[in-house]
Amino acid sequence: MPSLNQTRPQHTGLEGRIADLIAPGLESIGYELVRVTIMGKQTPTVQIMADRADQTQLSLDDCERISHLVSAVLDVDDPISSAWTLEVSSTGIDRPLTRVKDWNRFAGHLAKIEMDVPIAAGRKRVTATVLSADDTAARVKLDTGETVDLPHHDIRKAKLVLTEDLIKATETPSPPN
Template identity: 60%
Template sequence: MRGVHHAPAKSGLNSAAGRLTSGGAILLAPAGRPAYIFTDQSPSGLFGGWPERAAFFVLGTDIERPHHEGLEARIADAVAPTIEHMGYELVRVQVSGKERPVVQIMADRADEAPFRVEDCEAISHAVGAVLDVEDPIRGEWTLEVSSAGIDRPLTRAKDWNRFAGHLAQVELQVPQEGRKRLKGIALGADAETARLRLEDGSEASIARSNIRRAKLVLTDDLIAATAAPASQDPDDEDASPGPDGKPH
């Protein structure tokens, strides 16, 4: 699922109505206020492309944030404390486009419960307000908030460890043993190194600082492993509590 926030000064919307559609929930804010659009997307088509880099740093707390550079780093530094306070974790910030840049915020629930439309909405409102104040991008811009999806990027050690045993593909900045792209079963990671069991059965230890991009490969096993239990149907408002511990 994905939320879209248009910069308030550019939105031009004059409706305060909210409605549900077959594709998700749409909320239109009054004129001069941010507009948010939430839609459900298929997992395989939601996050085309790769994260910019998969290196990371660890804060003084136990929350690990992905590494970003330049404009993306400034945005990540601005929004991460807010979403962490709300019970979410930052997975990736990615900025694309020039004429009207799209700022994509990818997040997880800290409790690892299924990500819902309500989560997109909460993060979009909070992050939109932060970016309106910080104003990191000149002119018109669009904010997209999404879950990490099934075939998610592996940007933190916890991603590698949580999805150990599943197929992943990695692109390196500098070739390792003559190879710049690797594919195999994720075996986990620590602060310095990620490990893969390659298709030939050998094991590769990869310096995480050398990983340019890494993501899971969509497989039947991964889909089955990440499927929400019936008792936690994302469409069931009473199925699971929000990240603040309160049912929604």
């Protein structure tokens, strides 16, 4: 069984508190938390990005179900002292890479990565081919051919680059006739 580090995103601060509050409930009804983002100050928007645990495409009904669960949890636990709005969405094809399992699932595809600390010739932003990941780091191949390990705690954000190969890899097979 994979560790929680592999199946849940790592968040800090208020986003981490919200993730810790909602992830178990989402998992209990067949979803996986991909990302929590809080945008704005006066009336913050809590953005929840999720996947279906069975890896099928997230539907509008799924987003509605997730929204009801998250709203109920946040209303009870009240981690945000002011009024807030909730936005629930699927990951999309050019999804963020927030969990170890995402890095491993999309090995061989391109990702744009933004680091908190410089890597490779002092760059903080790179586009690289995803190779693999474990609990401590993501392994990527830079355009120079160099393979580097990027500690998860130093990755500010990472997302897949929309390419023909990625589209093909994520296409839903047509139902049999």
